[in-house]
Amino acid sequence: KQEVTQIPAALSVPEGENLVLNCSFTDSAIYNLQWFRQDPGKGLTSLLLIQSSQREQTSGRLNASLDKSSGRSTLYIAASQPGDSATYLCAVGGGSYIPTFGRGTSLIVHP
Amino acid sequence: EPEVTQTPSHQVTQMGQEVILRCVPISNHLYFYWYRQILGQKVEFLVSFYNNEISEKSEIFDDQFSVERPDGSNFTLKIRSTKLEDSAMYFCASNLGPTEQYFGPGTRLTVT
Numbered sequence: 357k358q359e360v361t362q363i364p365a366a367l368s369v370p371e372g373e374n375l376v377l378n379c380s381f382t383d384s385a386i387y388n389l390q391w392f393r394q395d396p397g398k399g400l401t402s403l404l405l406i407q408s409s410q411r412e413q414t415s416g417r418l419n420a421s422l423d424k425s426s427g428r429s430t431l432y433i434a435a436s437q438p439g440d441s442a443t444y445l446c447a448v449g450g451g452s453y454i455p456t457f458g459r460g461t462s463l464i465v466h467p
Numbered sequence: 468e469p470e471v472t473q474t475p476s477h478q479v480t481q482m483g484q485e486v487i488l489r490c491v492p493i494s495n496h497l498y499f500y501w502y503r504q505i506l507g508q509k510v511e512f513l514v515s516f517y518n519n520e521i522s523e524k525s526e527i528f529d530d531q532f533s534v535e536r537p538d539g540s541n542f543t544l545k546i547r548s549t550k551l552e553d554s555a556m557y558f559c560a561s562n563l564g565p566t567e568q569y570f571g572p573g574t575r576l577t578v579t
Contacts (some may be wrong), residue, residue: 390567398572399558400510405567445510454500454523455568457510 358383360448362458369436369465377431377461379446384424388449391420391431393442394460400445404431436465469493471571473559479577480549488544488574490559499542500560500568501534503527510558516542549578 359382369375379389388407392400404413404420406429412421419432433440443462447455472491480486492499501513514524514534521534533545542561546553554577560568 387565388567392570397575400560400570402567402569447510449565454512454515456512459509 358386358448358450358456360446360456360458362444362446362461364461365459366462367464369463371436371438371465371467373436373465374432374434375436375463377433377444377446377463379429379431379448379458381427381429381448381456383450384427386424386448386450389420389422389429390447390449390455391418391429392445392447394445395442403444433463436463438465438467440465471559471561471569473557473571473574475574476572477575477577479579482551482578483548486546486549486576488546488557488559488576490542490544490571491540492542492559492561493569494540496561496563496569498522498562498564499534499536501544502558502560502570503555504558504573505552505555513544546576549576551578554578 361380363378386408390405391403394400406413406422417434422429441464443460445460446458449455474489499516502510504510512525514528515522531547535543556573556575558573559571562568
C-alpha cells in the first residue's frame with residue numbers, strides 16, 4: 357500500500373525566501389505525481405502534474421521535481437510571497453490513477 | 468475557465484438521515500471522483516466513476532454510499548444513513564483520463 361509523507365509538516369518563512377517542500381513515497385511504481393494547494397476551508401487547486409516519465413515541471417515561481425527511484429519529489433517555491441500561504445499537498449497516482457495524498461505542509465509566509 | 472462546482476457548500480443533517488451531495492464536473496471530462504477529508508486529516512479517495520459505472524472504490528465506500536450520474540451534467544454522492552463519523556469535507560473531482568484532476572470547492576457535511 358502506497359504511503360506518502362510530507363516534510364516539514366509546517367513552515368514559517370519571511371517574504372522573499374526560496375523554499376523547498378518535500379514529498380516521499382514508498383512504492384516507486386507510480387503513474388504520476390500532482391502538487392496541490394489548499395487554502396483553509398477550501399478545495400484543492402492543482403499546481404503541477406509530473407508524469408512518471410518526467411523529471412520536473414515548472415510553472416511561474418514553482419518547480420516540481422520527481423525522482424522515482426528514490427521515491428521523492430520536491431516543490432520549490434522561488435521568492436515566496438504572503439499570498440503563497442496555504443497548505444501544499446502531494447498526491448501520488450498509482451496504476452489505477454487513483455492518487456494517494458500526503459498530510460500536507462502548512463506554509464506561512466510573513467511580510 | 469471551466470471548473471467543477473459542488474452544492475451545497477455546507478450541509479447539516481441529523482444522524483440516520485440520508486444526504487445527497489451534488490457535483491457538476493467539467494463538461495468534456497470522462498472520469499469522476501469523490502474524496503473526503505475529515506478535519507485535520509488526509510484527503511482520502513472514495514470512488515471513481517467512468518462510463519456510467521464505478522471503476523474503483525476504497526474500503527471507506529461501503530453499502531451506505533452510492534454514486535449516480537443522473538443526467539449528462541450532474542454527479543451525485545448519496546449517503547443513506549449518516550453517522551457522526553461521516554462529518555467531513557467531500558470533494559468532487561474530474562479529469563479526461565490519466566491526467567491532472569480538477570477539484571471542486573467541496574461540501575462540508577456536518578452530522579449531528
